[in-house]
Amino acid sequence: MFKPSWLPLAPALGEVLLLSKASNAKRRQLVVGNWKMNGNLRENADLLARITNGWQGERGADVVICPPFPYLSQAHECLRGSSIILGAQTVSERDKGAFTGETSASMLADLDCKFVIIGHNERRRMQHESDLQVAQKFEAVQKAGLIPILCVGESLEDREQGKHLETISRQLNVVFAHTGKDVFDKAVLAYEPVWAVGTGKTATPEQAEEVHKFMRSQLGALADSVRILYGGSVKAHNAQQLFALADIDGALLGGASLDADEFLAICKAAE
Numbered sequence: 001m002f003k004p005s006w007l008p009l010a011p012a013l014g015e016v017l018l019l020s021k022a023s024n025a026k027r028r029q030l031v032v033g034n035w036k037m038n039g040n041l042r043e044n045a046d047l048l049a050r051i052t053n054g055w056q057g058e059r060g061a062d063v064v065i066c067p068p069f070p071y072l073s074q075a076h077e078c079l080r081g082s083s084i085i086l087g088a089q090t091v092s093e094r095d096k097g098a099f100t101g102e103t104s105a106s107m108l109a110d111l112d113c114k115f116v117i118i119g120h121n122e123r124r125r126m127q128h129e130s131d132l133q134v135a136q137k138f139e140a141v142q143k144a145g146l147i148p149i150l151c152v153g154e155s156l157e158d159r160e161q162g163k164h165l166e167t168i169s170r171q172l173n174v175v176f177a178h179t180g181k182d183v184f185d186k187a188v189l190a191y192e193p194v195w196a197v198g199t200g201k202t203a204t205p206e207q208a209e210e211v212h213k214f215m216r217s218q219l220g221a222l223a224d225s226v227r228i229l230y231g232g233s234v235k236a237h238n239a240q241q242l243f244a245l246a247d248i249d250g251a252l253l254g255g256a257s258l259d260a261d262e263f264l265a266i267c268k269a270a271e
């Protein structure tokens, strides 16, 4: 469909918010590509062209791409007229001011981002983001009218000690205490076991389903409607099996989002 260049990317935010289906309806699958700190102008143009060519028209799943901040405008331009949605990898919890190097949620909204990844384990571990900071970022994202993708997940140590649900419960509860549960109708959750991210090890279907079910059970009245993604070494060869599970509503991809064929194969498996 032709879109005049002054219109924002499709779909509009109101439509995006409606994507979380009402109770009992089948939740629409969502695939999010997190490029992390990869890419350059030339490679991005090529990757985005290949992805938009392979994902045209109305499709049966939502697809979001989260490039590094310097390339948001480039991606915005390249995705114009496609159904692929723009997202960001992180955000500041603050509105504005003397915070060198930070980016506010309203700036991301200005650039037509619709989703923002919050609490990715690489930021929790390497940038020392606390549970409370993650909750504040979640709130800032929603205040700007964007949709947070809240990541939670246990370390290998937690998993080996059988404390994985305890960790996930703590990470969720800090956000619940800060914002309440009602606001999760405008949020996405992602379960990303730390030991599975970038390692080539994927949670088994039983491990993933146990945690997704647990997370869903924590959502109260919204249990049936919130989309919960799985992330951690999802590839074309294992996506189908994960997407077939009742409580998995799509994937958060790192490495696989940098390869157009792999990425498209996963998006198609989600349809």
Ligand code: PGA
Pocket: 034, 192, 196, 197, 198, 199, 200, 231, 232, 233, 234, 252, 253, 254, 255, 256
């Ligand atoms: P991976 O990363 O797919 O490379 O394991 C997932 C993520 O970090 O979200």
